[in-house]
Amino acid sequence: MKHQTKDLFQKVKDLTRTCTVKTCSVKTEEGLLLTDAKQVLGRWNQYCSQLYDDTSADLTPLPWNIQEKEPDILPAEVERAVKALKPGKSPGKDGVPAELIKNCGDEGIKMLTNICNAIWNTGQWPEEWTES
Numbered sequence: 001m002k003h004q005t006k007d008l009f010q011k012v013k014d015l016t017r018t019c020t021v022k023t024c025s026v027k028t029e030e031g032l033l034l035t036d037a038k039q040v041l042g043r044w045n046q047y048c049s050q051l052y053d054d055t056s057a058d059l060t061p062l063p064w065n066i067q068e069k070e071p072d073i074l075p076a077e078v079e080r081a082v083k084a085l086k087p088g089k090s091p092g093k094d095g096v097p098a099e100l101i102k103n104c105g106d107e108g109i110k111m112l113t114n115i116c117n118a119i120w121n122t123g124q125w126p127e128e129w130t131e132s
Contacts, residue, residue, distance in 0.1 A: 026040050
C-alpha cells in the first residue's frame with residue numbers, strides 16, 4: 001500500500017463521481033423544444049442562415065456631412081504636450097531646445113496653439129518640420 005495513495009484517491013474519485021447526461025436541445029421559433037440531433041442541427045442551420053442573411057438592400061444609406069469642421073486644438077492640450085517634453089533632449093534642426101519651449105509661458109502656449117491649429121485646419125506641415 002506504500003506509495004499507492006494517488007491510485008487510491010483516483011479510485012475513490014472514480015467511484016463517487018456522479019454521471020451527468022449531456023443533452024443537446026434547442027427551441028424553435030415557436031418555442032417548441034427540439035432534442036433530436038438532426039432537428040437540432042437543422043434549427044442551428046436555420047438560425048445561422050437568418051442571422052447572416054443579407055438585409056443590406058433594406059437599409060437606406062445615412063447622409064454624411066463631410067463639411068463638418070473638427071474642433072480646434074485647445075491651449076490646455078498644447079500645454080499638456082509641452083509639459084510632457086523630456087528635458088535634456090538635443091534640439092532639432094531649428095536649434096530650439098525643449099527647455100526653451102517649456103519656459104515660454106502663456107504667450108508661447110498661445111502662439112504654439114495658433115501654429116498647431118493652422119496646421120490642423122490646412123493640413124499643411126511646415127517643410128522644416130518634416131526633416132529630421
